[in-house]
Amino acid sequence: MLDELTRKIDGALKKIRGQGKLTEANISDALREIRRALLDADVNYKVAKRFVARVKEKSLGAEVMRSITPSQLITKHIHDELTELLGGEAAELRLNASGATAILVVGLQGSGKTTFSGKLAKRLKERGGKPGLVACDVYRPAAIEQLKKLGESIDVPVLTSDEKDPRRIATSAPAFAKERKLDALIYDTAGRLHVDEEMMAEVADIKAIVDPNETLFVVDSMTGQDAVNSAKAFNERVDYDGVVLTKLDGDSRGGCALSIREVVGKPIKFASVGETLDALEPFHPDRLASRILDRGDVVTFVEKAQAHADELESEELEEKLRKNAFDFEDFLKQIKVIKKMGSLSSILAMIPGASKLGAAADVDDDALVKVEAIVNSMTREERREPKLLNGSRRKRIARGSGSTIQDVNRLLKRFKEMKRMMGGIAKSGLPKTFPKGPSPF
Amino acid sequence: MNPFKNVNFEKLKRGLTKSRKRLAAGVAEALTGKATIDEETMEELEEALISADIGFDVVERTLENTRSRLANQADRGEGAALKAVRKELAAQLERAGATADYEPALASHKPFVILVVGVNGAGKTTTVGKLARNFKRAGKSVIVGAADTYRAAANEQLEVWAERAEVDVLGMAPGSDPSAVAYRTVETAKREGIDVAIVDTAGRLHTKANLMSELGKIGRAVAKLEPTAPHETFLVVDGGAGQNAVQQAERFSEATPLTGLIVAKLDGTAKGGALFRICDALDIPVRYVGVGEGIEDLQNFDPRLFVEALFNE
Secondary structure, eight states: OOOHHHHHHHHHTGGGTTOSBOOHHHHHHHHHHHHHHHHHTTOOHHHHHHHHHHHHHHHTTOBOOTTSOHHHHHHHHHHHHHHHHHOSSOOOOOOOSSSOEEEEEEESTTSSHHHHHHHHHHHHHHTTOOEEEEEEOOSSTTHHHHHHHHHHHTTOOEEOOOOSOHHHHHHHHHHHHHHTTOSEEEEEEOOOOTTOHHHHHHHHHHHHHHOOSEEEEEEETTBOTTHHHHHHHHHHHHOOSEEEEEOTTSSOOOHHHHHHHHHHOOOEEEEEOOSSTTOEEEOOHHHHHHHHTTOOOHHHHHHHHHHHSOHHHHHHHHHHHHHTOOOHHHHHHHHHHHHHHOOHHHHHTTSTTGGGGGGGGOOOTTHHHHHHHHHHTSOHHHHHOGGGOOHHHHHHHHHHHTOOHHHHHHHHHHHHHHHHHHHHHHHTTHHHHOSSSOOOO | OOTTTTSOTHHHHHHHHHHHHHHHHHHHHHHTTOSSOOHHHHHHHHHHHHTTTOOHHHHHHHHHHHHHHHHTSSOOSHHHHHHHHHHHHHHHHHHTTOOTTOOOOTTTOSSEEEEEEOSTTSSHHHHHHHHHHHHHHTTOOEEEEEEOOSSTTHHHHHHHHHHHHTOEEEOOOTTOOHHHHHHHHHHHHHHHTOSEEEEEEOOOOTTOHHHHHHHHHHHHHHHHHOTTOOSEEEEEEETTBOTHHHHHHHHHHHHSOOOEEEEEOTTSSOOOTHHHHHHHHHOOOEEEEEOSSSTTOEEEOOHHHHHHHHHOO
């Protein structure tokens, strides 16, 4: 399946077919579609405008080769431009070699700071560190309690205090780290509006006291045009080192990241994709580029599979995906892998065009158990050749799995849609258009 | 009697001042010294509107309608153009039912049951606190139910708000069934003759099917006790939300029928323009706006004032 943007660009460029060159006149419709796609993805108006101008510059006069359609060429320019803008490589955290690393977490209300702080602590701990959390949000009711409970759930110490001034809490943190022999402290600060002078002065003070190795600005990936304003204001006051993009398990395109990146120039360091404390990933610019263009995130998808399956199984999966030879046998295997990979909905969000599937992509994670039961009730032959599944076979499967015939039908339908979608990935000509990416397709 | 009416409307204006200034500057720049509205002006107007998160489709339609409206009149100057745009935008909100003098039908239902839903971090719990406070101030008895049994310390957060609002709160142990909390909240309200029962739910991303179906369950649990309940189901939308807000609203309304919107966090520079698309897609009105962190900073939504506040100096 070609993604929506490519399809639109395709439509806009239809008249160019047969002509040898991209000119101002014949790509203007396409550029309009691109601009619109960027705006729909919440890329800032000005950023989108500059972006389109650059793509135009690159595309004009380019010879259209026989091996590549004009839309593929333009899409490639867009993808390159996006990836470049979002930053070349995934940026890592700077850790303090000598003493305890200090990480300051700042952002607007409701952006996800506290949950992110918990996730980061868990990540550091899993990598052999000894992190602690510092509760500096003295304003939001029960914010300190929330952090305390998160800390308890991952067995990480939390510095809490009745102190009303977060500056004083920050001041006492190094002693807490020393006493507990911690090697990292994550300071969770209160959410604040960037126009609140008093609160912005406070966070600047906290930064001066903590002198952090990393200051991270947390931003909700669903944020609209205003993202650049808050990002700029926070940057002016605390000069943060990186950005954390949260709630990526939703279906927002995350265009605000592009705006922030261009306007502030700071790297995006983490992507946060769920409410459980496991769901933190280093940020990969090329994948967000795909997401903004609704190309999905095939790379993360395959990587996740690789991390959980052994090498052979993953290669097999990729091969099957490519050949569109994926059957219920593979499906059953993958269900087992998928269960280890995380929630089904977060995985589906990585598949190109999944957002267009609507109800078909609307998966219930609890339903996985039911799906597994249904597939288990098929014979091996049926799993390999779903076409065999006629009415009586479906009835038998429904009985055998304790589900209804509607459940079985629904699954078959979804499976078909999924196959079609995967087939589309293989056919969309990615190897030609994206030779640089690590995508196996 | 409208419990929200006594609230100082200046606050909304003040809240939107910073954004208003910028938008007004943009429009003024777009229109200054031009006798008729030209393409360049339109483009600048487009920028002002898109920067307010109003969304490409709505902006395109609005400007298209403005153009044709202007074509039919003699005065096509700056004032007329702005007026036409404002009128068009306000009409879109009014078509969805928004009106400045909305009053919940407290007299027809006792308890009047309100369900508050939304994505994580939208501002639900704060909004519930403010709602409770306003009803209480208007002399109504209120109970709030803490049906966010998932997030750590969500109970405690609502308890603090309830204390500030001086209303009762019903909470259950973390991990309890949120439908049970909702049920018991309404049950308690019925038994004790409480006027308003407000149920705060856990934040959930609209892409999580199982959490979405849980919402439907909460609504049904409440309806078991009071067939007409919930009487209002408000989706809380972050004022800074982008175009994804319309997907949010659509998915939420599939899970449980929504009756209105509350736009939170309008005291920064965000303008809340995403609500235009939501009103259009779902045909539901905006009822309240949150304009500050104080417990009284929740106001009736006035579509004209809102649109005017976006443009006027």
